[in-house]
Every structure is written in structure tokens, then in C-alpha cells.
Amino acid sequence: MAEVDSAASLDGAKRVPLNASLLFISVFLIAACGLVYELVAGTLASYLLGDSVLQFSTVIGVYLSAMGLGSYLSKFIHRGLAQRFVDLELAVALVGGFSAPILFQAFAHTHAFRPTLYGIVLAVGTLVGLEIPILMRILKDQVRFKDLVAGVLTLDYIGALFASLLFPLLLMPKLGLVRTSLLFGLLNAAVGLWSTFLLKSQLGTLRLIRMRCAVVLTLLAIGLAGAHKFTLAVEEEIFSDEIVYAKDTPYQRIVLTRGRGSFQLFLNGNLQFSSADEYRYHEALVHPAFAVKPDAKRILVCGGGDGLAVREILKHPGVERVVLVDLDPAMTDMASHMPLLRELNGKSLLDPRVKVINADAMVWVAEDRTEAPFDIALVDFPDPNAYALGKLYTTRFYKLLRRRLGPDAAVSVQSTSPLMARKSFWCINATMEAAGFQTRPYHLAVPSFAVWGYVLASPRAFDVPRQTLPDLRYLSDEAMTAMFAFPKDMDRVPAEVNRLDNQVLVHLYTREWKRWS
């Protein structure tokens, strides 16, 4: 019985003939797996870091040299070749299979993306480099040398071709990076398990080896089953760029995508900003209010958990306290700790003047008794496409907000697009007026959104602001004045007032935006 073969006897003279043609098939499979890991790493690096030529070149370079390293190291393996081969398959399965999820996590949560990337490529390359020499040595007594070299290398290259075609045509579009890497990890581990049958005569305690195979297969299967939490295949088709981070929170689905030299944040599938032009949006949200109330010290931000509005606020040296009320702790944590976002918002949420409160802004504004009146309130909620958001655009909300403000405070409210959703925009303006605010609506172009609108307001009458900070990227004194002029196709239209008990804005907004989708 094979089980009684001891490992010590394996390199001895006692040989049971191996099924060489079946082992050639495993060469084909491991070659395909190896190339898939390389392509996953290269693609992922180009998505996350941009500059695909550099990323692919360095990934391929590191990978191939690591394979060379693996081939070199193979000579130090003397005994128990069959056992080593199975171990090798399981190791490649784990490192290669989990490479994509690990790299995404490293990108989202650490500063060590590049070291992780090249570390993984190096590890996978080295392990893959060991595979073929060891397999050839296992087979060397079974097959003539010239047939062995021809067979192994032919199938190695064909496997690579197979993978290189499958990857862009089927795997990426249908499965995405995470599932592809996990699936090929499973395949790799399956080859390991299969080889315990093919190499039965040369292996030690089979039960132990197969148990290891089972553990690796289970881990990868769990990973694959959990991959939907990371990204949905359907979602990848909705977003035009690659998803680099996704998280379901109790409140929303947060997705970060990366592509075309910038990255984008989506909440429940709705674009919140693109790093390419968010400065336009956030400069326009923040600075006009400061022009109305230049000596503002206490600032309230409702929504805006990405910290980008706070970045602009902190450019005003007189600011002493910023209270940011955002529903979702996952969002503000991301903005505080994820390198990508922290870099963009200049660590604004970590500034000692800033206090982050995770609460429903409406409930907080109604119930908080601890904060003194604010000089400026910046209202940066997602568009009113659901009732739970629609309430944040009602007379009730604006009246509650007014109670939290000083008598000459300034307020700016992001108010969707006056071009795409003209009635919705003017409905927000009318609602603020009904809540007792004097309003000055304005707009600008934010290319990743559309022409975008805001309502600047104060409990008292005020003039159109004409001055702003120097050294901004979009706003200048001239640009400031220009924002307050409305062309004819966006000019005021009569609109109903949005109240808690009618929620007209949600209906209006949904109807207006439907025309453009």
C-alpha cells in the first residue's frame, strides 16, 4: 500500500511508474495560474497607481527574475520532491489566490502598497519558478529527457497563452480581479490535491497531505464566497472605472474607483466627487459663505464626511472650531485614515480644531444642546433621491438649522444641478426662503457632475460676495461674481416648498434626473 511508503525511501530505487501524461496536464494548469497572478498584479497596479506601462514592466520584470530565483533555488531541494511539489502548489495557491484581496486592502488601509505589491510578485514568481524544475526532476526517470523538456515547456507556454487570452476576454469582464485571483488560487490548490493522487507512490502520509490541501481549498472557497462583499460583478459594469475599494455600511455602500488619472467616491452608486475636479465643487461650497461672514470662527458642516469641505474651511485662519456631523462613521474613518483620501483632504479631519460627530444631521441639529451658535453652516448632503435624504432639504430642517446660527451667519447648501434638475434646484431655494432665509443662489461647472448649484443664505439681507482668498485653484474675485449670474436656461422657475409632510423634492428630483439617464 502506498501509505506505508516512507518518505526516506522516495529517492531510493523503489519506483512505481507515474502517469506522465496526466502530470503534463498539471503543467498546463500551473502555467495558466502563474500567468494569471502576474496579470492580476500588473492590472491592479496600473488601476491603483496609474502609468500602466511602468506598472506592467516592473511587475513582469520582478516576476520573471523571481522565477529565475526560484529555478536557482530548486537545486537546494534534495529530498521528498513529490511532497515538496504538493506543498509548492498549496503555497502558490494561497499567495497567488489571495494576492488581489490583499493588495486592495493594502491600498485602502496602509502606506505600504508598493512593497506589498512587489513582495507578492516576488513570492509568487519564486514559487512558480520552483514548480517546473521540481516537476521535471520527478519525471526524469519516467520520460526520456528530450521528450520531457519538449513536453513540459510546450505545455508551459500553451498554458500561458491560454491564460493571457482568458484573462482580458472572460475573467476580467465577468469576474473582476478579486474573484479571478481567488478562483485561480482554488485551481492551483486543486492541482495540488490532484497530484497527491498522481504522485501517491512517492508521498508520505497521504491523509496529512490531503488535509492540508483541504484546508487551503476551504480558505480560498471562503474567500471566493465572501468576494461579493468586496465588489459585485454587476457593479463593475456600472462603474466606468475599476473599483478599488468597496464597503457596505449600515447606512450606505461606499465605493472608490480609480481610473484616468483620478479617483472617485460613490455613495449608493451616486458620484460624490472625482479627485480631478472636486476642488471646484468644494471651493465653491465653502468660500462664498466666508465672503459673507469673513470673521467666522465657528463652522458647522452637515454631511461632507470626505473631509474635503473642511480642507477648504481650514484655509481661513480665523476658524477656531469646525463641527462636522456625518451619518456614517465608516465614511469619516475612511477620510481620516485611508491614505488616498487623507492625502486629498490634507488630513483635515485630524486637525485639532475639527470635531467629528457621527449622527443623523437632522436629529443632531434638533437635539444637540452642547454647541454654541455657529457663524457658518455648510450643508453638503447627497442629492435628495430618497426620503431619508429629502427630509434634509425641508423647511423643518432649515428652520432647525437657523436656530443653531448667529443672527448674521452665512449658510451654503449644495443644491443639485440647476441645469439638469432646474425645478429641484429652485425648490430648494424656495424652501430656504420659506424657512426665513434670504438667499443668493449660484452655480459653476463641475465637469464630473454637470453644471452644479448652491444656495447661499443668511438670516439677514446680504450682498452678492465679490472677494475671496487668493491662491485658490478655481475661485478668484471675478469668478466669484460670475457664479451668481444665472443664464436663461437655469433661471428661476416657480417651485413648491419642500416640507416633511409633502416631500415634493424627492419626486421632483427623481423625475428630472430620469430624463438624463
Place this chain on the structure above:
Amino acid sequence: MKRRTILSTAAALPFAGLACKRGRKFPFEGELLGPSLELGHHVRDGALPEPAFFQPIDVVIVGGGIAGLSAARHFEGLGFKNYLLLELESGVGGTSRSGKNGVSAYPLAAHYVPAPTKDLTHLVKLLDEAGVIEGYDAKGEPLFAEQHLVRGPDERIFFHGQWWEGLYLHAGESTEDARQYRAFFQEIDRWTLWRDTKGRKAFTLPRSLGSDAPEVRALDTLSFKAWLEARGFSSERLLWLLDYAVRDDFGSRLDTTSAWAGIFYFAARKQGPGEESRPLLTWPEGNGFLVRHLFNSCKSRVRTGHGVTRVEPQKDGTLRVSAWCTRENRAVGFAAKRVVFAGPVQMAGRVVPALQKARGKAFFEAFAATPWLVANLTLRNRPAEHGFPLAWDNVIRQSEGLGYVVATHQSLRDHGPTVWTYYHALAGPDPKADWLKLAAMDWRACAALVVDDLKKAHPDIETHLARLDVMRWGHAMIRPRPGLLWSPLLDLARQPFQGVHFAHSDLSGLALFEEAQDHGIRAAEEVMAALQHQP
């Protein structure tokens, strides 16, 4: 065994089946909250001792529901203080009581009132004092602060595996359905416009201000079902909506509801044809919000935990009121000049033996009321679902229950823990048999009834539940069966009896806040007038 007992036992079988499933375990806690059945049993058994002393007082109000509290508030408004209000339960409010836990306040039964027009002067005044009214328009109509009006979305219905906006499902209706739907509301508009020779509307609130013309009264001679059939209304969707409406507002079905009541439901709250019906006022704690304002005006003269067991007219014209103090387990007595009996008519028969004798059995049987099961479900978080988002009122189409209202809807909390209040009117043909069934159900049986119904729309509801508390109401709503609303029995029930004045929504035949308030104030006025003639 009497025939009646056999029938009610047979009717109880499906429920008994539930009650017998001892093995069923729920991953949440809860209890039966009430009502206090024990005292009622003692009264019937005559097991309670007599009070040692009857304390002289001008007026005793029996019952702290909306009618009793409104009478007390009226006394306070007049500066009259020589009265006491006795309430059996530990809190006042009757079916408008509310509860509260760490998540939210919630109603125990009644949870809204339609925003009144200026004609409902008493209610407008109460709401104004409670801060619900912001001002008045040029015509003197009240303007309501938006946070007290139901926040949109107000209603949704679960049908064919998903939620839809509104209670009437327009999606998939046939042209005939649509025609009948329009025709029904045209008929309602006709009644909204209708005026009698004195210029009175056919249906208005309180109903005492409406017309008593024969044409209007004739509507009370037939059931809503018969009235609908006579006009060719057969659309299943329309009939479902109307049946739901009468179950929800009256605790009865189309065939056990007077046509007058059915039309009243739709027409009384409209100013004119085509107008939307009145918006609804609601609070997280339901009508407990209004109870608090009524109670604040009279609380020093309210005694809770005092169940009145007997009211006996004396030869000297006073009334001996015996009550049982449940906290101290002792009898207390009052010698009152007048009594405002602000409980259900049937209870008056049990507590005032002379009345029972004078009015006879048939009189009391006319005031049969529908029992209700109301459950408060505390959820750790909200179940995932399909279709239209969570509304204030959420109704499952294929259910005997009435659905649930969301307590946190009005407090604007759209995420995280919440409390749902689930309603089930036992609208069977025999309310007494229904009550025996309900009273026999333990917590487990009640919880099973509620959970199994909600599972139709929320299959994973049990995993979200932290608590499920059940309130069983024996006398939740007077049933406006055909013939009651214009019956001479209602007039008789309003007549004072040997110094006892009556105040309860039963006296209108409609279990509505406005009616209860109206009767409470009327009874208080009667008492004040009587006391002035009797120093």
C-alpha cells in the same frame, strides 16, 4: 354546554392551536402589558370589601380616557376644582395611552388625529396650546407645524413580494378598476358637497354638527357592503381598500359597518369635492402626545390605580362611588353630588346596577365593541426589503392584520433601532366571542400571531426583534353596525341617569378622539349647569 359556548369554543380553535404550540421559542423577549382583567373579575364576583368611609366631593369622573380627561380639563378651565378623576390603569389615556423604552416612545393603540378644521373648536384649542398650530390663515383655518403632520412617505402596501406606494395599488389595475375607483370618490364628493335645508353638511366632526335629514339617516339602515353592491361597486381592489378602511377605523367589516359610517370615513374630513382628505397629525407616541397635554392640565386631581367598582344613587340625591385602590389593596369611597361616567356604556351597566336594571339587556348589547390586539415590536435594526421604502403606515395586503406604524418615522430617525406598533382588529361577526379568544391567548400565542403575519413581508423579522410587547384591548372601538348610529339608544345613552352624566365615544357610535373630547366637554358642561342649580 350552551350553543353559544360551543360556537365560541369552535371559533377559538385556530387560536387555541397557536396557544398550544408550547415548543415554539422566540429569540426575543416580551410580555402581555394589559389590560387589568383581575379587578373586573373581582367586581363581577362581588368579592371586594365595601369602603369604610365615603368622602364628600362635588364630582367624581370615572375613567381617564380622552372623554374623562377632557371633562377634567374643562373643569380646570372654569376654575372648578372640587372633583377627582379615578382611573383603573396605572396611566391615563385609555386607548390613547403610550409607552416608552430606550429606543422610542410608541403608541399602545390610537396613534393619530386628522388635522381639524376651525369648526372643531375644542380640538383646535387643545392643539394650539400644545404648540401644534403655528398660526391661522385669512379664513381662520389653523396652520399646522410640519413636524406634527405625518412625514412623507405616509403609506405603503406589501403585495406580490414587494412594497408599493400608497394603500390602493394602482399598478396593474384594469380600466374597470380605475373607473370604479373614480366613481366611488365621485360619490364621496357628492356627499361632501351635500347640504341640508339648514345648511348643515351630511358628515362632519363632531358628528353632532352634521345633518339629521332623512336622506342621511337612511344610510344607516343598510350595511356599507349592501350600499356598495347597490351601486355596482365590484372591483376587488376598491373593495379591499374600503374593507381595510373600516377595519382600521371602526374595527368592523364591510358587512358589519353601517353605510353611514363608511361614507362618513371618507366624506367627513373633506372641505369640498376633489380636495385631499385632511392631513394627519401624529407623534412618535401616537395620541399619547395629546394625552400628556390633557393630563398636564388636571394631574393633581387624577388618581390612577383606582378602579371604580360601584356607583349607587342614594335617596338624598348623592352618589356613592366605591373604588378599589390597586396599589394599597383597599376600598375607597366618595359621596359625590354628580358623577361623570367616562367609560364604555357596557361598563356603566356593570358599575351602576340601577342603570343596568333601568335600561335592560338589549340596550347594553347594542354597544358591542371590537377587541384589538396591539403589539409593540422593538427592533435592533431594520430588515432589508424590496420596493417602496419604509413609510409611517405599512400594510400587508394579504393579511387579517392592519399592518404596523413606525414610531421613529416622526422623530426622523431613519437608521438603526426602531419600534413598530402592529395592529390587529378582531373584526369577526361576534365581538364577545373574539374577546374570549383574545383574552385566552398567552404571550407566546400573541407573539406567534404577530410574527407570522409580519413574516409575509419580512421573513427575517425574528432576527431583528429585541422585544415584542402585547396589549389586548377588550373594548377598543365601538362597532358602528347598521342601525346603531341613528338609533334612539344613542340618545338614551347620552341622557343623565340619577346624577350620573355620560361621556364616551361610544355615545357617538364612532371611536374617534374628536367624539370622545366632545362628549367629555358636553358632560362637564351638563354637570356644571346641574351644580349651579344644586348648591
